[in-house]
Amino acid sequence: xxxxxxxxxxxxxxxxxxxxxxxxxxxxxxxxxxxxxxxxxxxxxxxxxxxxxxxxxxxxxxxxxxxxxxxxxxxxxxxx
Numbered sequence: 001x002x003x004x005x006x007x008x009x010x011x012x013x014x015x016x017x018x019x020x021x022x023x024x025x026x027x028x029x030x031x032x033x034x035x036x037x038x039x040x041x042x043x044x045x046x047x048x049x050x051x052x053x054x055x056x057x058x059x060x061x062x063x064x065x066x067x068x069x070x071x072x073x074x075x076x077x078x079x080x
Contacts, residue, residue: 009035009055036060 041049046067
């Protein structure tokens, strides 16, 4: 039986026009840069760990989110 629970792929976008402020993004101002899988690991002492992988399951970013709202990220770059 095929795997019924597949990881969801999210589109990574890059905004071209950063001079504007606000929450509205127009189609002509964004560029799709790739796809990513995002998974959430268990809560450990009030810190949630988010893992971001590319479409080929290469780990790209590890983000630590504290229950107080602060975040720290580790971004992995495999290019040489």
